[in-house]
Amino acid sequence: MTMTGTRPGTDGRAGARGGRRRRTELASFLRSRRERITPADVGMPPGPRRRTPGLRREEVAQLAGVGVTWYTWLEQGRPINASPQVLDAVARTLRLDGAEREHLYRLAEVPDPAAPDDAEALPCTVQPILDGLDPMPAAVANARSDIIAWNRAYAAIFPQIPAARPCERNSLWMTFTLPPCCNPVLNFAEEAPLYVAVFRHRYSRHLDEPGWKDIVRRLKTASPEFARLWNSHDVALPEARVKAFRHPAVGDIRTQTTNLDVTAAPGSRMIVYTPLGARDRDRIARLLDDPAAAALAVHRH
Numbered sequence: 001m002t003m004t005g006t007r008p009g010t011d012g013r014a015g016a017r018g019g020r021r022r023r024t025e026l027a028s029f030l031r032s033r034r035e036r037i038t039p040a041d042v043g044m045p046p047g048p049r050r051r052t053p054g055l056r057r058e059e060v061a062q063l064a065g066v067g068v069t070w071y072t073w074l075e076q077g078r079p080i081n082a083s084p085q086v087l088d089a090v091a092r093t094l095r096l097d098g099a100e101r102e103h104l105y106r107l108a109e110v111p112d113p114a115a116p117d118d119a120e121a122l123p124c125t126v127q128p129i130l131d132g133l134d135p136m137p138a139a140v141a142n143a144r145s146d147i148i149a150w151n152r153a154y155a156a157i158f159p160q161i162p163a164a165r166p167c168e169r170n171s172l173w174m175t176f177t178l179p180p181c182c183n184p185v186l187n188f189a190e191e192a193p194l195y196v197a198v199f200r201h202r203y204s205r206h207l208d209e210p211g212w213k214d215i216v217r218r219l220k221t222a223s224p225e226f227a228r229l230w231n232s233h234d235v236a237l238p239e240a241r242v243k244a245f246r247h248p249a250v251g252d253i254r255t256q257t258t259n260l261d262v263t264a265a266p267g268s269r270m271i272v273y274t275p276l277g278a279r280d281r282d283r284i285a286r287l288l289d290d291p292a293a294a295a296l297a298v299h300r301h
Helices: 010-035 057-064 068-075 084-093 098-107 126-133 152-157 171-177 188-203 210-222 224-231 278-289 291-297
Strands: 138-141 147-150 242-247 251-261 269-275
Touching: 010 068, 010 098, 057 068, 057 084, 068 084, 084 098, 126 138, 126 147, 126 152, 126 269, 138 152, 152 269, 152 278, 171 188, 171 210, 171 224, 188 224, 210 224, 251 278, 269 278, 278 291
Parallel strands: none
Antiparallel strands: 138 147, 138 269, 242 251, 251 269
16 A cells, blocks of 8 residues: 655645535534524523524523623634533533534534443444354454454454453554564564554544544554654555464464444444465464464463
């Protein structure tokens, strides 16, 4: 995959256009939610004849406990800052449901403190799908590369993941912190730059989120190689590709990866590793038949 830099000026213009589009969408969204609520819905007298359906802007501001001018500017799509507390008050006043609230925060480019963990958001129907894919290794990861569900074949190839502490159950963390003797990534020197470039592409959408900043900080501290690659600012789009892994019990295993969005858990994706040939299928089968051999990669240093 080709990694790209940014031509001077292009990213700034694209960012400004994206910001204007989000603010325009935010303005339209807030107006539509305001217009569907009547004064009676919020316990207010109907008052004289109204020229506008639903609540007035000043009424929303009053009920939310925010300034009329500030709310007017927000609904006009002006570039103003909004805190989670203020957006939460607006969301309650406009009676937004979970999806609408998430939409509001995303358009306002503010992390939602009430958003559930990825593990909590994963539907119960996903694990049976993963299990049904055996003997093809498969897992579900969030955008941050935290592994939040997996099947038996995945655990056989990557036994470090189930054995890890939750805060380290992350494929990028494993790639850059495991020593060579038990690191499953074959051709680390070739793969590592791409891993970091794809991660930075995803990171650009989560710049202010504590979890993202924390994993980058910890990786830069734990891995000089990650720090070097991170500071290069290369970016790349994810794509289906051939990935090869090394297991001490059976040798190298080559797979073709396929990423499928899990729409019920926004930002999450299912990664399916299809063995490339009969030898690769046989080696995965051997690991599944002998769990003790599959666990060889997990040991103390």
